[in-house]
Amino acid sequence: MPEQPGRSAIEVRGVRKVFGSGESQVAALDTVSVSIRENEFFTLLGPSGCGKTTLLRLIAGFDFPSAGEILLHGQDIAPLPPFKRPVNTVFQNYALFPHMTVAENIGFGLEMLGKPKAEVKARVADMLKLVKMEALSNRRTSQISGGQQQRVALARALAPQPKVLLLDEPLSALDFKLRKEMQIELKRLQHQTGITFIFVTHDQEEALTMSDRIAVMSSGKILQVGTPWDIYDKPAERFVADFIGETNFLTAAISGMANGKARATLKSGATIDATVAEGFQPKDNATVVVRPEHAKLTSGKGDLSGTVENIVYFGTDTHIHVRLDSSETFTVRQQNTRSAGCGFERGDKVGISIGNDAAQVLRD
Amino acid sequence: MASAKQVAKQAERREIRDRWLLSAPALIIIFLAATGPLLIVVIYSFLTPGPYGDVVWKFSTDGWLSVLMQRDIFDDTLAFADAHLSIFWRSAKLSFLTTILTLLFGFPTAYFIATRPARQRDIWLFLITIPFWTNLLIRTFAIQEVIRNEGIVNTVLIKLGIISQPIQMMFTDFALMVGMTYVYLPLMVLPLYASMEKIDFRLVEAGYDLYANRFQVLRRVIVPLVKPGIIAGSILVFIPALGAYVTPRVLGGSKNMMLGNLIELQFGQGRNWPLGSALSLSLMAIVMVALLLYVRSVGGRGGAHG
Numbered sequence: 197m198p199e200q201p202g203r204s205a206i207e208v209r210g211v212r213k214v215f216g217s218g219e220s221q222v223a224a225l226d227t228v229s230v231s232i233r234e235n236e237f238f239t240l241l242g243p244s245g246c247g248k249t250t251l252l253r254l255i256a257g258f259d260f261p262s263a264g265e266i267l268l269h270g271q272d273i274a275p276l277p278p279f280k281r282p283v284n285t286v287f288q289n290y291a292l293f294p295h296m297t298v299a300e301n302i303g304f305g306l307e308m309l310g311k312p313k314a315e316v317k318a319r320v321a322d323m324l325k326l327v328k329m330e331a332l333s334n335r336r337t338s339q340i341s342g343g344q345q346q347r348v349a350l351a352r353a354l355a356p357q358p359k360v361l362l363l364d365e366p367l368s369a370l371d372f373k374l375r376k377e378m379q380i381e382l383k384r385l386q387h388q389t390g391i392t393f394i395f396v397t398h399d400q401e402e403a404l405t406m407s408d409r410i411a412v413m414s415s416g417k418i419l420q421v422g423t424p425w426d427i428y429d430k431p432a433e434r435f436v437a438d439f440i441g442e443t444n445f446l447t448a449a450i451s452g453m454a455n456g457k458a459r460a461t462l463k464s465g466a467t468i469d470a471t472v473a474e475g476f477q478p479k480d481n482a483t484v485v486v487r488p489e490h491a492k493l494t495s496g497k498g499d500l501s502g503t504v505e506n507i508v509y510f511g512t513d514t515h516i517h518v519r520l521d522s523s524e525t526f527t528v529r530q531q532n533t534r535s536a537g538c539g540f541e542r543g544d545k546v547g548i549s550i551g552n553d554a555a556q557v558l559r560d
Numbered sequence: 561m562a563s564a565k566q567v568a569k570q571a572e573r574r575e576i577r578d579r580w581l582l583s584a585p586a587l588i589i590i591f592l593a594a595t596g597p598l599l600i601v602v603i604y605s606f607l608t609p610g611p612y613g614d615v616v617w618k619f620s621t622d623g624w625l626s627v628l629m630q631r632d633i634f635d636d637t638l639a640f641a642d643a644h645l646s647i648f649w650r651s652a653k654l655s656f657l658t659t660i661l662t663l664l665f666g667f668p669t670a671y672f673i674a675t676r677p678a679r680q681r682d683i684w685l686f687l688i689t690i691p692f693w694t695n696l697l698i699r700t701f702a703i704q705e706v707i708r709n710e711g712i713v714n715t716v717l718i719k720l721g722i723i724s725q726p727i728q729m730m731f732t733d734f735a736l737m738v739g740m741t742y743v744y745l746p747l748m749v750l751p752l753y754a755s756m757e758k759i760d761f762r763l764v765e766a767g768y769d770l771y772a773n774r775f776q777v778l779r780r781v782i783v784p785l786v787k788p789g790i791i792a793g794s795i796l797v798f799i800p801a802l803g804a805y806v807t808p809r810v811l812g813g814s815k816n817m818m819l820g821n822l823i824e825l826q827f828g829q830g831r832n833w834p835l836g837s838a839l840s841l842s843l844m845a846i847v848m849v850a851l852l853l854y855v856r857s858v859g860g861r862g863g864a865h866g
Contacts, residue, residue: 256765256769257768277768279770279771279772279773280771283769284769287766289760289762291760291762292766293763295784295785304770305770305771308771308776309771352770356771
């Protein structure tokens, strides 16, 4: 996906958030800086406890940063209470008002903004149409299904036309099929409304399929920001490579660094081309990652050699786990065909060849 | 086929009999503890007062008639008298005011407790219930100690030179309100807390997120969600307040009588048990009507909550 240059909708500058005090102090966010562009579908991705929800809550205004600035279109909003920020949230469990109907929920924000009744009514009708909930406008929120509640929560947050929409794991409560549907629905809504979406999730697949850009977070820090393609194919750190998809880690000596490329000499003695992560400091034993689908298994000699340890069939493809002669493990993913098996058996001596554009050198 | 039907019928009959037998203890207790005494009060209200209290077993409607009328001593004619009615009205007014005051003080208290960390809440709740351990009479006298002319408030104010003469607070409606609010406050706080504890505070955040300021969040989100607690608390305060006896007796004095005192008077000095019984039943009727109106006004909308 091409990067679209644009003004930044949200600019987070050196934000720290510390909970507790004294000995029990915990830094939920450790000096985070990130810039989120206008009209972007931006995802904060990380395991639970990584600080992604904390960052979202700081942007929404439910918590205030211990240090740093949060700019919305260039204006510092960090000291503003949530009801003075043109930012709306879709909560993890929707947080729909149980004492109001679907339409009342959607109209609540507009009403609080003091919009005239007729305008509220018209906008609620638009929103109901946008999320395809016209028929249920007078239902109580307890009388509709989880997926429908999700749509109402979206409509409610979009109705006041916020500058930025925050989504806190909004799909996590839905079952698999509904989640897939809502992923597409969310993309459609983002496209249609042109509002900047900041989406929080721990689901790497969700992040890859929906986002324009992803920030991968771990223990209160942003490790890498990039397009899904960047994050998957050019991970900067071990955590990123490990958290997103499956990958193989190899130790190698790096030489001939130029233009973000280098030669990596593996333990087997073979030398392969690799791209190098930004901020890489030359050192003796660097880590090289190769995705399982970017390597090829051969019965002859390859860049690496080893013994087939296990073969796992996945329907679309087969994973072949190889114990390398250097005692590291390496997994190769092979596309299946109908006519034949994978062509290898447990205990086979095999070679692994790594393509020209398959390896990435990590910075840590 | 016929015999099968008969067997089934017999089994059914046996089941019904067993059911009655099993519920008999409960039914007997309900009758003895609730219906029985009430029945006695109803019967007494239709009898003639005895010369030294008690009743004479002679049917009379005078007890009921005297609730709103007075029999002339000389010519025996009945005329409307508003003495009792004004006490009814006064009791209703003061009880309503007590309910409002306990709600005003109880709401922030309950909200404060409900928003503490789980472990702290138990301590606060415990503190709220401590007054229940002390006898009502003693608590009322304690209030008297605070507000009487030589009491703590007046002494301190005089010592500080703010006033030169003690402020008369005892035997006023003010004293009554202080006492009643104090006594009934826990009955308001506890049901309010029970409702607030169940609130998902993300709803409050959602309110703020959707541009509602603090007052709007309170009015549009918190109050509607706590409504069951407000209703339960109001009922729990209003009903006993209406029949309050000790507090108006100690703090209100003989001039500021409430219904409870009026009823007591009939069974004591007044020596008119039938009138006392009739007044008690009137109080019950008022409470029941008030409750019915309440339940209906809430129930109609409450049902739609699903």
